[in-house]
Amino acid sequence: MAGTSENKDSQDQSEHQPHRVRLPGFITDEEIGLGDVIKRATSYIGIKPCGGCQRRAAALNRWLVFTKRAR
Secondary structure, three states: OHHHHHHHHHHHHOOOOOEEEEOOOOOOOOOEEHHHHHHHHHHHOOOOOOOOHHHHHHHHHHHEEEEOOOO
């Protein structure tokens, strides 16, 4: 049982890959994170970024990425 808990601890400490979502027709060939999408949308409507915006955008980018469509 001790070996099982050690493996789980090492998995929890390793960096996780972001979830990848394909949205055909939504974006071009580049990948874009959820944080960047929200940042662009709020900037477009005139909301000025605050000090925590970069941290939130980075956290959301690590969580979810929109990818190019499958060919």
